[in-house]
Structure formats: C-alpha cells, structure tokens
Amino acid sequence: MAPVPDPNSVGGGAKRDEATTKIPSKDSKKKDDKKEEDLSEEDLQLKQNLELYVERVQDPNPELQKIALESMRKEIRDSTSSMTSVPKPLKFLRPHYGVLKEFHAKMAESDLKKMLADILSVLALTMSAEGERESLNYRLNGSESDIGSWGHEYVRNLAGEIAKEYTIRQGEESSIEDLMDLVQQIVSFHMKHNAETEAVDLLMDVEDLDLLLEHVDNTNFRRTCNYLTSAAKYLPGPDDMLVLDIAYMIYIKFAEYPNALQIALFLDNMQYVKQVFTSCTDLVKKKQFCYMIARHGMTFELDQEMVANDEDKEALQDIVNNSKLSEGYLTLARDIEVMEAKTPEDIYKAHLLDGRASSGPSVDSARQNLSATFVNAFVNAGFGQDKLMTVPSDSTSGSAGNWLFKNKEHGKTSAVASLGMIQLWDVETGLGHLDKYFHSNDNPVVAGALLGVGIVNCGIKNDCDPAFALLSGYIDNEDSSVRIGAIMGLGIAYAGSQNDQIKIRLSPILNDANAPLDVIAFAALSLGMIYVGSCNEEVAQSIIFALMDRSEAELGEALTRFLPLGLGLLYLGKQESVEATAEVSKTFNEKIRKYCDMTLLSCAYAGTGNVLKVQDLLAQCGEHLVKGDIHQGPAVIGLAMVAMSEELGLDMEIRSLERVLQYGEQNIRRAVPLALGLLCISNPKVTVMDTLSRLSHDTDSEVAMAAIISLGLIGAGTNNARIAGMLRNLSSYYYKDASLLFCVRIAQGFVHMGKGLLTLNPFHSERLLLSPTALAGIVTLLHACLDMKSIILGKYHYVLYFLVLAMQPRMMLTVDQSLKPISVPVRVGQAVDVVGQAGRPKTITGFQTHSTPVLLAAGERAELATEKYIPLSPILEGFVILKENPDYREE
C-alpha cells in the first residue's frame, strides 16, 4: 500500500476542529513508514482488514459493498467509545479518505450511499480540512441513524459544525430545517448524557432555546438552569433575558418555584412573580416567597388570585411588608450576644493607639460630636438601644437631652434622626421614641424627627402608612430644613414603592419657582428613590423641567447634582429605556449636560456588566478636561456600577481602575476610591484594601477622604480587624485635620455597622439579584462624596443616612412552618462555583459547622448539616423556612 497521505492533510499539519484530537502529522510520510514497521500483529490484521473493506466498497457488487460497509462501521463503532487517542480504525482509514470520498461522489443514490456517507461523516471528524464542515455534510446526506452510536466526540464535533453552518446559512438566509432536525437529535443526546452545558451552547448558537423545554427532565433541569442563569451574565443585549425566560419556564415546569421566583425578580417581571404565586399551592412555600420578595426590597401587594384566604393573605402580606425583620434581626443579635450597646469610644479604641492619639479634648467639638452621633447610629443600628440617644432621661437636662444638644444647629437633625437608625425596622417603638421631638420648637430637631420617621420605616410597609401620615404635613413647611427632613424621610421610607400620593405632593416642589435649591434637590432625589427603576414619564418630566429652570449659578452648586441623579435613578438598570431621556438631556445647559449624561448612562446600565458601556465610560475618563467640568466623577462611579454585577467583570474593573488612577487627572483620582468602594462593598478584598490604604495618605485631601470613606464601605458591617486597625492609625495620623478625622470616624462607624451583623451589598441571593433601592442608596452617597466639602462636611451630612436603604442583616435565620426560629446545624463555607460541573459537586469549601442563626460573610454560602429538615428555598440566606423531612429516621 502506498502511504500517500490524503491531499487534505498535506502541508497543513493536522489542526482540526477543536473537538477533534490532534494528530501529529508533520512530515507524516516518515512517521507512517516507521509505524508500519512497528505495528503489532493485531493492528496489522486490522489494517489489512480495513484496506480490504475499502477495496470491497468500491466493488461493483452491491452485496459485497454492503457487507464491507457494515463491517467497516462495526470496526469504527467498536472503537469510538474512547477518544483519548485516535482510534485505530480511523487512523488506518485515513489514507483512504480521499478514495472513499471520490467513490461516494460517483455512487448512485441508494441506501448504500447513505451508509457510506455515515462512515465518511465519522472519518471527516479527523480528516476534513478546517472550515469544510464535511462531517456535517455527510451526516446530512447519511442515513440519519442514531447519532449517539458514533460516540460522544463525534456529536460534539457535529455540534460545532452546526453552529458554523448556522451562521453561514443565516447570512445567506437559506433554510435551516435539516439542521434543526439534527440539532434536535444532538440536544436530546446531550441532555441524556450529562452534557447539558453543550446542549445549551448549541441551542444558543442556533438561537432556538425553546427546544430545551422538551428535553429537560427531572434529573438534569437543575444543572441546565444553573448554567443558563450563569451564562446570562455574559450574554449581550436581549439574549440574556431570553435565556432567563427559558430558565424560568423550566423551573415552573418542574415546580421549582423559589428558583422561578428568583428569576422573575431578576427579570423584574411582575407577571412572572404572580404566576409563581398562582402556580404554587403550598401556603408555607408562599411564605418563603414572601421572605424572598421582602429581602429584595420590593413593594408588592398580594391579591385574591394569589392567595384565596384573607387571613393567609394578611399573614403573607405581613412578611412582604418586612414587619418581622426587626424581630429576626434581634433574634440573631441575642444569639450572637451582641445586644449590649456600644459607645463611639468602644469603636475608636483610642487606648490601642499608645500615646499617639490626643487625649479627649476638654471642650466639645461639634464636628467630633457629630461624627460620634453617626458612629453611634450606625453601630447600634436596629438594636433599639444605645448609650447616647435612648438613655432614659431623669429630668429635662438628663443625658438624653444632653447629647442632642451637644450637636450644633444642623447637627441636631442628624442626632435626632439617629434615633430612627437605632430603632431601625421597629416602627412602633421607634415612633414612640421620636414623638417628643415633634413638639420641639427648634427647627433642626423637628427636621431630625421627620427624617428619623423615614429611616425607621425604611423597607417596612404598614397599612396605616405612618410615615406618610406623619411626614406629609411638613412637606410645605416654611422652614427649608424641616421640608428637607420630611422629603428625605419620605424618600427613604417609600423607596421603590412608586407611591402616587407622594408623587402628587412632591412633584409640584420641583417646579416651584420659590423653592430653594436644596429643597428641590432633595425632592428630586426622593422622587428618584420612590420611583427607582420605574421609568416613570411624569416624574422624569418634572425633574427635566426643574433642571431646565435652574440658573447658571444654581447649576454650579454642589447639590444640583442630585437632580440628574434623581433622574438617573428612575432608569436604574433599565438599559435602553433611558435613551429618550438621554436625548433630552443633550439640550441641557452645558454645565450639567455631561454630568447628566454620565449619570443616566451609568444608572441605566447599573449591574448589567455591559462591556460596551464600560468602554464608553472609560473613554470619558481618558479625556482631558476643560476647567470646571465635573462629569468624570460620575463616569468613574458609573464604571463600578456597570461592572459590579459579576466576579470576573469586577476583578477586571479593579485592574482598570488602577490604570485610571495612574493616568487620570485629579478629579478622576478623587472618584476612583469611591468606585473601588462600590465594587467591593461589604467585601473587604485585601488588594483593594491595600490600594485604598495607600490612597488614604494621598497628598490631595479629597482623594484621601474618598479613600477613607471607601475603606469604611468595603468593610461595612464586617468588623474587619485589619481595616479597623488601618482606620485607627489614620485617626491618629489625621488627628489634627478635623475634616479628615470626621471621615475616619464615619468609616469606623461603617466598619462596625450593626456591630458586624449588617451588610451593604445590594446583591443578594447568591449574588444573583440586585436590590434597586439598596443600590440607589449607595449611589446617592457616592455622588454626595464627589463633593465632600460642600455636602457631607457641610450641612447636609444627613445624606449619610441614605445608606440605610442598603442595610440588611447578613444572616441566615431558620424558622419552622409557623415562622418560629429554630436552631439547626449548618455548614458555612466559601462558595464554590459549580456551574457546568458534572455530578453533585461540593458547593462550599473550608466550611465550619454552626447552628442557626448564623452570619454569612461575602462570598460565603450555607448548607444544612442535617437531613432532618428540608429548606423551602435553595438559597440559604435571610429567612429560610424549614420543613421536616418525612423520610428522616433518627439514628
């Protein structure tokens, strides 16, 4: 036999489709010669047989042909089961590929021709030249027999060729029917053989995911959906929604309602949410759904259709309204034994500073006391007790009165409002504490009481609408600080509620020519919060008009930035919906135009991970500025907002921010720490910590301030000892600079927020869902930090309280079916990405076993360590209802 290599393989080396195994065939001639000599007896026999078959196939006698083909097929099939090396029959048939091909072309239509086509299709797996898709061609001309009979590798190769063929045919607009038949077969094969990911990939390539529904079954739908949801993060444009739609439908099909609800929430599709409720019949499960909705921070009204029974409905609505959040949080606090109130001094830990810190000044500093007020508020948030504000006063000049009056003027607003923070989520008690301040004749105190009412109601809904009832009377007060208190309170209490009543009251302020700028700014911000992500036209119009009415001088004010921000919040995460408004913003005065542009862009694509928008924003940062432009700040923050959604993008963003930091101008450098703070919020990554620590000693005090605040943000609610140490050292480093020291104190308050029980991360449910209200709160603070001097260090320090929107207990609390907390053992460990892995891989690593309630740090996941109970939600975060396992036997 002349070892003439196939013309196809001459010259090119043997690079094949990525699915095929590489065959070393450089100077193949030599090797073939050698091999022939090395062959064992058996192989020689096989080779001779095959050569015989090839000859016979070309025999004119159809009988002989058939026998030859069948034996050839048998040889190949017997050996294709493994693909670790090129199967012998394929190897020996290589030289004859060309011959067979030619013969096939000459053959008349017949079953035999099809049979040969089948064999050629398999041979093409290793033989066909790059991009020829011969395997597919022969397959289509073949007998359409069972696709799996040729082995896994063959199917994968075919799938790859189909995807390519599909794109070509799409271009030519020719029919794809024959392809789809094949796709059906392949998908069905993959789905049966634990290769869901490949099936999904193929279907995505041929844009027909609906097919998946027919093929998923009980054993593989979880893995399929898991892959779909994680793939969605990396898909462009509308495709991701489509993928999630399919995932949702699969979950519904298999009655996996909690997951379905998660995706419905991700899609922000009320129809789907309703469908989950109507499809599910189990009341306890519905309670679990309500907990999930409550965590997402969504306002949601149950109706008759979803729950028939009125009593049940009330119970469910109670959960959605978060009225039990405070109770659950305190259960956690008691379990962890952190109920004891902490003073700011407990946080500062000045005694550790070893003579460096100045001993407490003998005279009260208003600035220091204000920071102590904030630290006290954040640290004792939600515990209902502290040592400054709620201490029972023995007389009028008791200590409670005392601390309030240790704050100066507008500081008193923050001091009274801190009561709301301390009583967070506990509306009844909170209102009781705030009541007496309503009757004060000191305007900042009243403003604080109003703001406090808003804070205490944050995330909690109540049928009586106490916040609206109490605050609405002050919206048109003659004192603007009182007005701001009421407006901001409403914004916090009703964030995301899309409450019409409030819109009717607040919208007129925006276009009131007599209203002062700060009132207008806060009204726009509050409306943005209340209608966050709603794309509400009316509100957008009002804010746009308000922006157009501003004079040149007013546009230069620091607070004006809240107007575009309010507008941006309306479109938070809504992508293209922003375009109309973005067009309008091009007509604004040039002083605010770009700022508005950047804010709208970053808000609209927040949490999408859209790479194109990241590039747009980066391009903005690369420009050199005309003096006085301030739009690069929001562009940098926007980078973080867009990229924060998933881990890979996030890491990439951290790296590119490092570049921006090195080459950017001063106003960009000021925003970079804030962007880092947002990216790693409540997630103290060491690298980011180091970068921020370096920046906190920057010669530009604004960079330093932003870095310090961000150190607080990345450590928020973690009690992270390293950050706490850094901040302590900073407090002695900056002890002379009141402004920087104030920032250090605030950051210390953040780090010990809720004594370490809280998180600010707007992402929850294993980082899938983004709570829009939480993000709105954080973004507002960051925008305020872009001009620290005029806002936070000025008299609007209470914008710090916007963070309350993002504050959530980072707990896992298990309750029984009657919602009473029960303690069960759970394993808590670092979450492992198991997407696309075969079998039942471990989902956590390096775990420790605790009993609930437990705290979950960033990137941690919990799993039950007992078989006794079955959780009703696969995501063990927040409140989880446990059902007793009927199959459980005590050992």
Add this chain to the structure above:
Amino acid sequence: MPTVSVKWQKKVLDGIEIDVSLPPYVFKAQLYDLTGVPPERQKIMVKGGLLKDDGDWAAIGVKDGQKLMMMGTADEIVKAPEKAIVFAEDLPEEALATNLGYSAGLVNLGNTCYMNSTVQCLKSVPELKSALSNYSLAARSNDVDQTSHMLTVATRELFGELDRSVNAVSPSQFWMVLRKKYPQFSQLQNGMHMQQDAEECWTQLLYTLSQSLKAPTSSEGADAVKALFGVNLQSRLHCQESGEESSETESVYSLKCHISHEVNHLHEGLKHGLKGELEKTSPALGRTALYVKESLIDSLPRYLTVQFVRFFWKRESNQKAKILRKVDYPLVLDIFDLCSEDLRKKLEAPRQKLREEEGKKLGLQTSAKSGSKDSDVKMTDAEASANGSGESSTVNPQEGTSSEKETHMTGIYDLVAVLTHKGRSADSGHYVAWVKQESGKWIQYDDDNPSMQREEDITKLSGGGDWHMAYITMYKARFVSM
C-alpha cells in the same frame, strides 16, 4: 358603632368602640384613658393621613375590626439647656491651643531648622520658661550688653507665642536678634543663609541666657541657667612622665559623648569623654608633657545635656564630617559611676529610697512596664511641690531650700528631649526636635509640623544609618523626696 383595635408602641389595644356620631376628639379622650397620652399629643394614623380632632368619621370610613396606629408619648418635650454648650469650633484660637496638649511648630525661615529645633528643645524646660518670664528690663544688670538683652527678650516672647498659638509661629524676630548677637549665623551661601550647627546655636543661646539671667536681685546671686544645666566637673591631671598631679574644677553646660570604635552606648561615650589626654607644660620637667585628665562629676544639674560628638573637622574635604556610628542611649540614664566620691555618698541614701519606692510599686503592680511610667508621675508630683515652695526664684534642689520634705537628686535621669540630625555634615541636612510633653507623649517638631510619636521610636534615633540620629539629648533629673 365600629370596634377597632389600636396599635400603640408594642401594645395592641383591642375592642375600642368608636361613636361615629361624636367627633374624633372623643375617641382620643377614650385613648387618653387607656394610654395616658394627652389628646393633643396623640397622632392617630388612618389611611391617607392623621386623624383630625374635628374630622368626620364618615369620610374616614372606619370599618369594624380595622387596625389603627397611634403615635405619641406622655414624655416631656426636650428643651434646650439654658446654658448653651460651647463648641471647640466657636472658641478663639488661643483657647484651642491649650486644648491641643502641645504647642505649635516653628516656621522654617530658610535653613533655620537648627534654630527651630534648639528652641523647641529648650522650650521644654519649664524652669527656664519661668526664669525668662521673671526677666524684665528692670532686672537687667549692667554687665549685660544690649544684644544679649534683646535676645533674651526675644526668646521670652517666642516661648510665649508658641504656647498661645495653634498654627505654626514664625520666629523672624528671634532670628534677627540671634544673627545680630552672633553674626556667624548670617553666613550666606548662594544668597541663602547657610545651615548651621545646632550645637553651636544651643551653646551660644544658653550662654547668652545665662549671662542675662544672672539675676542680680536674687539673694543667692545664682545663675539660673547654670543651676539648671551646669555640671561641675572635678578633674585630676596626672603626668605620667613626672608623676605630677594636680586637680582643678570646671563647670560645663553639657557632657560630651565621644564616639570611637569601642563606643556602642551613650554611657561608654560619656566615660570616654571624661577622660582625655592633653599636652601641658610641666613645671617639673620644664617642657610640655603628656597629661592624663580624668574628670568626675561633682554636682548634678536638673537637666543633663549630652552632646554626641558626631562631627569632626575633616581636613581633606574641608568640612565637618559626621560619624554615623550607632550609639544607643537609654530612656533612663544612671550616671552614678561618673560621679565623684563625695557626690556618690550623697546620692546613696536617695537612691536607696528610690529603689524601695519602685520595689513597692512593682510589688503592688505586677505589670512590669508601668514601673517607669509611674515614677514619671511621681516625679512630676515631687516637682510640683518643689516649685510650689519656691515660686519666685528657681529652686536649686542640691542646696535644699525651705521645703519641708526635701527633694534629692538620685543620679537617675529621664530622657525629655532629643535633637536629631539627618544628613552627612553639620552644615547640611536637617535638624528636628523630639520633645516629651508633660502628658508623657512625645512630639516631633519638624519645623512647622508637630506630630505625635511613640516612645519606642525615640530610642530608634540612635544612628547607624541615614535616618535622624540623636545629636543632643537632654535628660531630666529624677528626684526623690525624703
């Protein structure tokens, strides 16, 4: 009549009947009975707002079994304290300065860090400050010349200003006078004033002050500066060739720590410095011969100044070169073995007493670390009483004045100020003062920028690298009252 339940704080008041024919005020009165909250303080939330006293029940539309929410307490309304609280932000600058716990820095007027650091070190001696404050024109003795007088006044003014100010003080007046008195400090190089040797500045300034503060009015006729800083040395001269011996006494303002290859520690350097060889005409031999001079301390100062002889004249490069050798110095210095026999005898009893006291403290408090700190406090106490007894004139504890409980020197000294130099020659580089405050904290005065330092960082200024190294250290005597 609908029956409603009212939620108030944590309580739920069930089954309250509303008479819809009567105004809501009546309902509030009902609630007053139940809760004790006066009607005008009640805020009752119904759908769409607050319940008004004269509202119409029909319009509100209460249903049977409806839940209402009430807010309100009978708590007293907070009133602002009658006396408004004064905040630091409202205070004038001077008041803030006392708040800070340490005084301001000095502006560098162009290579004047040698002077700034000297001033900061000397300023830390409270006795010097009080002596200066007693100095006035009237007290000026005739043998003090005009420029010395001006320098003394300028020093007084500068010390005062430093204590009053929060922000850095510009010592321009002082500098002008200093240059007038000592023209060598006005040397120019490239049109700029040259960096000078801080030790020279220190010595000259102290000399001037000692001249002008000689206090002719004081009965003792004592020299305040000498009393504070002066060290009496008893030297024995011995000529080996002739066997002649003579002794002499001299008074110096500082001890020298000579740095040679064997010296690793301040104590060794001091010993080295007290022993020297000199050539002198020997009356016996009738020619110059080599004498060995051995000095011992005869009287102890309140403030012991030690100068590290780090600079020497390098002939080949024509400049004052610096010895970078690391010489450790302690926070607590005991110079007992450098003292003369007489002095040693005097010191023995106080030292014994001090040991006892310390032993007692250590016995009571097991934490060994607190030992030195406690004695610091003790010392300031002792001093306060000493100062209290002899307010007008500076007390010289050696001579033991009228106080009931006499305080005695112990030969033990605590480090209070370090003047460091960074750089390779005396006429270049940078001088910085590190001063211990009364509160026990160390402040680094780097020209106009004072900053807190940790005590352990102070001992790290011992040299051996290019970091700041001690050039002049000042120790304060530890007393014991008996």
